[in-house]
Amino acid sequence: MDHDNTAPSPVQIRAAVMASRDFAATLFDQLRRDGLDEPGVSRDPYGPGEQRAHATCTAAAEAMGLTIEGDAAANLYMTLPGGDPAAKRIVTGSHLDSVPHGGNFDGAAGVVAGLVAIQALRRLGLTPKRTITVMGIRAEESIWFQVSYIGSRAALGILPEGSLDVLRIDTGRTLAEHIADCGGDPDRVRSGSRHFDPASLHAFLELHIEQAPALVEAGRSTGIGTGIPGNFRYPDARIEGCNDHVGLPRRFRRDAAMAGADFAMALDQMWAEYDQRGIPMACTIGRFHTDSKQHGLTIVPGAFHFSLDVRAYDESVLAELDQRVDAIVADVEQRRGVTFHRGTKTRAAVGPVDLLIKSKLARDAAALGIETIELGSPASHDAAAFAALGVPMGLIFIRNENGSHNANEAMTIEDFLDGTAVLTSYLIEESRGD
Numbered sequence: 225m226d227h228d229n230t231a232p233s234p235v236q237i238r239a240a241v242m243a244s245r246d247f248a249a250t251l252f253d254q255l256r257r258d259g260l261d262e263p264g265v266s267r268d269p270y271g272p273g274e275q276r277a278h279a280t281c282t283a284a285a286e287a288m289g290l291t292i293e294g295d296a297a298a299n300l301y302m303t304l305p306g307g308d309p310a311a312k313r314i315v316t317g318s319h320l321d322s323v324p325h326g327g328n329f330d331g332a333a334g335v336v337a338g339l340v341a342i343q344a345l346r347r348l349g350l351t352p353k354r355t356i357t358v359m360g361i362r363a364e365e366s367i368w369f370q371v372s373y374i375g376s377r378a379a380l381g382i383l384p385e386g387s388l389d390v391l392r393i394d395t396g397r398t399l400a401e402h403i404a405d406c407g408g409d410p411d412r413v414r415s416g417s418r419h420f421d422p423a424s425l426h427a428f429l430e431l432h433i434e435q436a437p438a439l440v441e442a443g444r445s446t447g448i449g450t451g452i453p454g455n456f457r458y459p460d461a462r463i464e465g466c467n468d469h470v471g472l473p474r475r476f477r478r479d480a481a482m483a484g485a486d487f488a489m490a491l492d493q494m495w496a497e498y499d500q501r502g503i504p505m506a507c508t509i510g511r512f513h514t515d516s517k518q519h520g521l522t523i524v525p526g527a528f529h530f531s532l533d534v535r536a537y538d539e540s541v542l543a544e545l546d547q548r549v550d551a552i553v554a555d556v557e558q559r560r561g562v563t564f565h566r567g568t569k570t571r572a573a574v575g576p577v578d579l580l581i582k583s584k585l586a587r588d589a590a591a592l593g594i595e596t597i598e599l600g601s602p603a604s605h606d607a608a609a610f611a612a613l614g615v616p617m618g619l620i621f622i623r624n625e626n627g628s629h630n631a632n633e634a635m636t637i638e639d640f641l642d643g644t645a646v647l648t649s650y651l652i653e654e655s656r657g658d
């Protein structure tokens with residue numbers, strides 16, 4: 225801040241954030257109406273749902289007089305220019321897409337929080353030296369294209385080769401076509417063009433609803449993130465056995481469904497073992513089914529399909545899990561006489577939180593009178609893409625009843641304003657630029 229500005233007190237900061245309560249509530253209501261697809265909201269990435277959310281946030285930011293920009297991947301940048309062009313920029317924000325029939329706050333809360341924080345700064349009469357950009361990120365929810373962090377990685381020029389050719393599962397059209405539909409330039413994305421040089425960024429902060437009930441359980445409104453898990457995934461794997469008569473004795477069978485069951489139970493046992501050792505991880509078989517074109521009451525299943533997501537907070541744990549999965553597959557193949565075709569394998573790196581940012585956020589919250597707990601994120605977040613390139617990254621989680629990726633997620637505006645006050649405090653201190 226300008227040196228003639230005196231630093232606002234925690235009470236003043238909270239009041240300045242509270243004064244945006246109606247703005248935030250109105251913006252959330254509009255976003256809900258924009259995405260309404262009962263039950264819940266569907267902000268389909270690079271489709272009409274996400275487009276409407278971008279238009280709503282753009283209009284709100286224009287009304288605030290912020291500078292609006294896009295990039296080759298049609299991400300949205302809403303910027304309050306800083307007083308010192310040499311000072312590194314702070315970026316805050318989250319994604320504006322949702323899963324089909326998802327909740328209104330997953331993603332959008334982080335974008336609204338950034339706008340509220342800027343309003344609070346202005347209300348306090350502060351002129352930041354650092355430029356502050358609120359980012360509305362495209363296509364974070366990987367259910368649609370089965371690719372992680374599309375918008376954020378494209379903004380940083382690191383979207384993996386081949387991503388632009390994947391098909392959206394519902395439309396059957398490529399990511400490149402969808403990006404072009406929304407005013408982006410897929411060829412520039414393909415060439416690795418980036419909006420941000422990571423070296424020009426001071427920090428990336430993401431506020432997000434919690435996707436587990438830890439804050440509800442702890443009775444706290446706000447959590448300070450400790451890290452984002454990395455993952456490896458098989459979006460479309462299958463097991464090949466042999467279709468046979470229902471009367472075939474067990475020793476002759478090559479039963480793909482039983483092999484799938486063995487595989488799932490072995491993964492669950494592995495997870496229980498890591499739980500016992502106190503090493504956080506998760507594995508999820510989101511799809512698990514026989515082939516509807518071939519299966520039937522009297523046929524031994526010869527084909528079985530599944531998807532797999534394995535996640536952990538430490539690259540070495542992830543590498544170890546990768547080997548364990550290989551060993552489980554080899555064992556099931558040998559015992560059941562089947563073959564696993566795991567198909568494409570995707571990876572996302574672990575997103576470590578910057579320890580200095582984490583401690584500053586905790587200290588800011590304490591000064592504001594907001595009691596917090598530390599939380600490892602169960603879910604993936606765009607912030608991991610920034611952290612992967614060495615941008616110091618911080619996470620603020622907001623209490624949320626009923627989980628996420630469903631229509632019943634619930635975040636109170638009071639809890640949202642608590643977390644946003646912590647974000648605002650951080651921006652005030654860090655945007656001094658000294």
Ligand SMILES: [Zn+2]
Nearest residue numbers: 319330331432
């Ligand atoms: Zn999200």
